[in-house]
Amino acid sequence: MLSKYKRVMLIDDNEVDLKINSKIITISKLFDEIILCQSGEEALNYLSRNLREEDKLPDFILLDIQMPEMDGFEFLEIFKRLPSPITEKCIVAILSSTLDFGDIKKAEANPHVIRLFKKPLFPKELEEVLAKYL
Amino acid sequence: MNATTIRVLYIDDEENNLHAFKASFRRQYEIYTALSADEGLKILENVSVQVIIADQKMPNTTGVEFFKNIKHTYPDPTRILLTGYTDIEALADAINHGDIYRYITKPWNDLELHNSIKNAYDAYKSKIDLRNKVAELEKTNDELNRFIYSISHELRAPLVSAMGIVNLVKMEGLFHSSGEYWGLIETCSNRLDYYIQKTLQYYKNNKTISENTAVDFKKLVSDLIELYSYTDKDMHFNVNITQNEPFFGDAFRIEVILGNLISNAIKYQKETELNKNVNITIEVQPTQVNIAINDNGMGILNEHLEKIFLQFFKSKINHGSGLGLFIVKEALNKINGKIAVSSNSIEGTTFKITIPNVK
Numbered sequence: 001m002l003s004k005y006k007r008v009m010l011i012d013d014n015e016v017d018l019k020i021n022s023k024i025i026t027i028s029k030l031f032d033e034i035i036l037c038q039s040g041e042e043a044l045n046y047l048s049r050n051l052r053e054e055d056k057l058p059d060f061i062l063l064d065i066q067m068p069e070m071d072g073f074e075f076l077e078i079f080k081r082l083p084s085p086i087t088e089k090c091i092v093a094i095l096s097s098t099l100d101f102g103d104i105k106k107a108e109a110n111p112h113v114i115r116l117f118k119k120p121l122f123p124k125e126l127e128e129v130l131a132k133y134l
Numbered sequence: 135m136n137a138t139t140i141r142v143l144y145i146d147d148e149e150n151n152l153h154a155f156k157a158s159f160r161r162q163y164e165i166y167t168a169l170s171a172d173e174g175l176k177i178l179e180n181v182s183v184q185v186i187i188a189d190q191k192m193p194n195t196t197g198v199e200f201f202k203n204i205k206h207t208y209p210d211p212t213r214i215l216l217t218g219y220t221d222i223e224a225l226a227d228a229i230n231h232g233d234i235y236r237y238i239t240k241p242w243n244d245l246e247l248h249n250s251i252k253n254a255y256d257a258y259k260s261k262i263d264l265r266n267k268v269a270e271l272e273k274t275n276d277e278l279n280r281f282i283y284s285i286s287h288e289l290r291a292p293l294v295s296a297m298g299i300v301n302l303v304k305m306e307g308l309f310h311s312s313g314e315y316w317g318l319i320e321t322c323s324n325r326l327d328y329y330i331q332k333t334l335q336y337y338k339n340n341k342t343i344s345e346n347t348a349v350d351f352k353k354l355v356s357d358l359i360e361l362y363s364y365t366d367k368d369m370h371f372n373v374n375i376t377q378n379e380p381f382f383g384d385a386f387r388i389e390v391i392l393g394n395l396i397s398n399a400i401k402y403q404k405e406t407e408l409n410k411n412v413n414i415t416i417e418v419q420p421t422q423v424n425i426a427i428n429d430n431g432m433g434i435l436n437e438h439l440e441k442i443f444l445q446f447f448k449s450k451i452n453h454g455s456g457l458g459l460f461i462v463k464e465a466l467n468k469i470n471g472k473i474a475v476s477s478n479s480i481e482g483t484t485f486k487i488t489i490p491n492v493k
Contacts, residue, residue: 016292017295024301027302097291099287118294121298
């Protein structure tokens with residue numbers, strides 16, 4: 001069965017959340033393919049490895065903020081300097097459980113972030129945003 | 135001599151005075167003497183003294199000049215200036231620039247000098263104690279900030295994962311597969327999450343300094359309604375906002391206040407009511423904003439009206455945390471707002487708030 005959108009990338013150091021969110025996306029049939037990354041580095045490696053392979057790049061990235069070593073904001077700093085095929089194709093939203101005012105403000109102020117989703121992820125919310133941006 | 139020996143440095147170019155001082159006080163204090171400012175400085179480099187006495191009239195560097203010179207390098211010891219009656223100018227200078235604690239006229243009276251040294255030591259000690267206390271408080275404060283940050287993330291993250299699992303169970307149609315267990319897990323998780331959120335709100339309200347920005351009430355109210363009516367779609371909202379001019383206020387606290395009141399209005403409805411209503415009226419004026427939030431919910435008992443703003447007050451019938459309205463009141467106190475409430479079981483509850491416009 002074909003889903004509405006092609007590829008989503010989930011970046012989260014928390015394995016449980018990766019599992020939950022990929023399951024939610026699978027059940028709600030929003031994407032055909034889910035790329036799971038347990039760190040920002042892993043995601044960046046994947047993106048630069050598939051720089052020229054349009055059919056491997058994600059359309060949408062769901063990024064966690066608090067991760068060890070490279071956090072979500074550091075990931076975005078490097079991400080925005082990637083070649084334009086990637087930065088134009090991949091739309092980034094943050095998915096975090098944070099209630100910290102500083103984090104929320106910082107996420108909202110980042111021009112590369114279209115939306116801050118709070119965990120737990122509701123498929124309906126995600127669907128609305130996807131309909132608007134993809 | 136006991137452990138709290140007071141170390142005193144006395145600088146005077148007249149050696150006789152130094153001898154006399156030692157003779158009078160060597161039993162009470164640990165005494166260091168110097169014949170000039172330069173010599174005094176050398177002693178300061180090696181010994182940490184608590185009280186410095188300096189004679190004003192010395193060749194090369196005067197007492198006041200010496201105190202001025204060490205103001206930044208040795209700010210802690212308390213300073214006493216020894217001077218003749220006539221040195222008014224030196225005195226003014228000493229007080230204005232030398233940061234002296236006391237001046238004593240020569241020839242000194244032993245008892246007076248002794249008392250002055252004792253008092254000077256007390257002043258030194260309170261200064262150091264205060265500084266240690268401040269450092270200690272800063273550390274505690276810092277730890278508390280980190281603790282709150284970890285509550286907002288570390289503690290909440292696994293809870294939110296559990297809530298995500300419950301959602302998955304619903305999506306897979308398994309919610310009723312184990313009797314009411316999943317529902318109970320959901321209730322407990324939501325409750326814990328609610329407490330974490332209220333704790334953070336309370337803490338932030340206490341700590342955060344008021345920051346005034348432009349507030350767009352139309353956007354704020356529609357965001358809050360969207361956020362809190364998620365669970366209850368058959369609620370009807372009548373929103374009436376008149377904002378013809380800019381409003382400046384503490385956006386964080388106003389959001390906390392309206393958020394708590396709107397979520398209460400949604401939460402405490404009558405189960406039997408078919409026509410659930412929440413009316414929100416906001417009118418922005420040049421000096422203040424008037425807000426009224428009314429619901430046709432279960433109402434608040436008369437004898438409870440006075441207690442609803444107290445911390446941990448809960449009524450028996452509804453299961454609140456006893457924090458929501460307390461936080462509302464605390465937040466209003468911080469931004470000089472006022473709140474009034476009226477309620478009965480027929481017309482429901484109305485909260486009226488005014489918040490100053492600080493533009």
